[in-house]
Amino acid sequence: MRNLTLLTDLYQLTMMNGYFKENVHDDIVVFDMFFRKNPSNGGYTIVCGIEQLVEYINNLKFEDDDISYLKSLNMFDDTFLEFLREFKFTGDIYAVEEGTVMFPNEPVIRVKSPLYQAQLIETTLLNIVNFQSLIATKASRVCFAAGSDPVLEFGLRRAQGPDAGIYGARAAVIGGCSGTANVLAGKMFNIPVIGTHAHSWVQKFDSELEAFKAYANTYPNKTLLLVDTYDVLNSGMPNAIKVFKQLKDKGFKPLGVRIDSGDMEYLSKEIRSMLDEAGFYDASIVASNDLDEYKILELKSSGAKINSWGVGTKLITSSDCPALGGVYKLCAVEENNKLIPKIKISEDPEKITNPGFKNVVRIYNKYNKAEADLIILEDEVIDESKELTIFHPIYTWKKKTFKNFTAKRLLKPLFINGKCVYEKQDIMKIRQFVKDELDTLWPQYRRITSPEEYKVDLSEKLWTLKNNMINEMRKK
């Protein structure tokens, strides 16, 4: 892991310097990381990137050349720069478990630490979690559209730089992809890698048939042939079937074919007939060409005979929504050993923050379906033995009462007093956790377009605190 200590906005450092000068840098503060909208107008967001966040925090250290660089900017006091040499994160970070399904305005990560520390880490915390959550969410949408078919992540060449390819592949697998073409991601995260051959393989040989034969010769057990270099139905498929028959004669079972251009609906149906006619009922048809959840839904509904989906650019960049707008807002400041709630008012009601030191509780019915989330103050306890009535934070007459429920607190510690208590998870286990999480959602929240909005309410105590603070602010 690289040292990313200077990967921050300059204003974090100018503020840290200012706080240091005002001698308030050590004041304990609480920041919440949350987002205001699900990506792609979807019904949920999968939180991802927690492991990399932990690594980033564990590696924080201002090296000599970092200090020299900051000094060269002529903006910082020498005493402040000397102070930075000793920088170490000493606070608490709580976060939801990696792979948790979350909803707008809920605290996803909560940082409680000396002010200067909380400020430094804001930008990279957001960078890491915004991106991986975006891609995990996109992948889960694509996989939902593909149903039980495997989805393969093919986007490295169009990813926004090396990290986007590497961590995007990680997030895509967590979100549900069966594997990635990215070898380095495979090595780093121990996730399945897949890949066969490109058009250039076919061009390199004197004929398509020779190219296919050479491929089958190298990988007799794993022969998947790209059939669209010249002409799918008149050249690619007849040649592929010839080679498949030879493989069969030798006792091998061909895997199938891939198409990367043309009319996928028509071609896949024709290819299926040709494969079936030749007796290759089990041979797969892999499609890859500018796919996303919308195109896959459409191809599926039109009866396209595709068994496996290679998804590139539109997944790795989340092209219809290339950023999750996660933010990091001050919600409390410690004074005389007590956390005083803070709020940010805005003309835009949706931008008013939830004040105080908070947690989130998810309410499940007896079938383990998630019914609603409740943002609470950390010191509140939900009594599962009693009825629980929650209400909409704006349309307060919209109420719902639960009996026979279980309540799960979602924020769990990553760091306590600077000590890392996070245990690294196996990625395939996180992937399974995501599947389980998604299974707790009613289908209307998973719908790809126009999903139903999941209930996220405030506890009565938090709602009252917030409204009192808004009213006081408006009076000023």
Next chain:
Amino acid sequence: MRNLTLLTDLYQLTMMNGYFKENVHDDIVVFDMFFRKNPSNGGYTIVCGIEQLVEYINNLKFEDDDISYLKSLNMFDDTFLEFLREFKFTGDIYAVEEGTVMFPNEPVIRVKSPLYQAQLIETTLLNIVNFQSLIATKASRVCFAAGSDPVLEFGLRRAQGPDAGIYGARAAVIGGCSGTANVLAGKMFNIPVIGTHAHSWVQKFDSELEAFKAYANTYPNKTLLLVDTYDVLNSGMPNAIKVFKQLKDKGFKPLGVRIDSGDMEYLSKEIRSMLDEAGFYDASIVASNDLDEYKILELKSSGAKINSWGVGTKLITSSDCPALGGVYKLCAVEENNKLIPKIKISEDPEKITNPGFKNVVRIYNKYNKAEADLIILEDEVIDESKELTIFHPIYTWKKKTFKNFTAKRLLKPLFINGKCVYEKQDIMKIRQFVKDELDTLWPQYRRITSPEEYKVDLSEKLWTLKNNMINEMRKK
């Protein structure tokens, strides 16, 4: 620089293994990198990322743990894996100068090397150059909209991972931004960094006025105040002006204010009046909130009084077009010491590649305006002393004749026989080069929406070669 040798698609390695088995891995081949469409439906693309491409090639090396990982996949022969240990790039790479303005279908990078080497580097070459070119191009569009106003890159928290933030900031400055908030990018590339304070600074103090005073106290020479934490016109601006007056009394000149929400047109006009009324005619108004070239154009045309633009998410992700679709296609194979042209045919005429070992020539008139580009075969020479007639590759009756022109060959060596001949450039010099490049374009090619299409023709020799090859292929 990290070792990114395994940052490649698995199929590159399966093909390399196959070529090795067929004993054709050492055959010399030529690949072109080019793109088929300018980003954001624009009129041009700025090529960026050449320096990182060179670093990547220079650092290629399969380490022991890479080999062990590949072995664990059970797909590769041991002799092949041993062969990889000795991997070193030994070929030629030619590319346009970093910052060059390029157009669809022109070779941007040309790799001539043993087949297995050319194959390995495809994915990361594309990853690096696609992303940085995308962002440099987007930045140039945003800066064009902003006219002579400075544009600042603020996108790190929404960038697609750390590299996207770091190399995106580099590309944004090359494309025309005046600076970035990203401190690590500032350190790595020696580019200007900027930053003041966030809303949390204001929230941390007991009042906005105290927060502003504390900021001015720390940075009396660089006081730029964020005025929208509570209420821009009724609180932020009156408080800022109080602090500005105190600074003025002490002999300092305040820089100005920043707004990050609300109606930018209305607010900026009101803010300008308030600043002017108080005598702060030189104080700047910086705006930042979901800006891009389209919003800036609109604000400018409505007379908004904004002097400086902080652009975040929509620049660093190129949100309306989050990928440049650069591709890497085989165009020649050496046989008996002669390069034999190769072509990829497609039902879609736009996807048919240009065969052969090529270069690009740009034709300038005597005022140094670029008039057209001509893709030629490498052995062709354009005689500037004669008339030159070029023709459209499809509508061949569309012709244009040049006299009194200069012709510049665009592809220049980065590597010759594996030896790096690239000299690292100062980023601010590349930025200036981009400005000069854009100055060679007539304004109709720079228009943000519906630009005129720049002429890219094929030399008669290349056109004839291509058409003969297509006809031969169709006959088969």
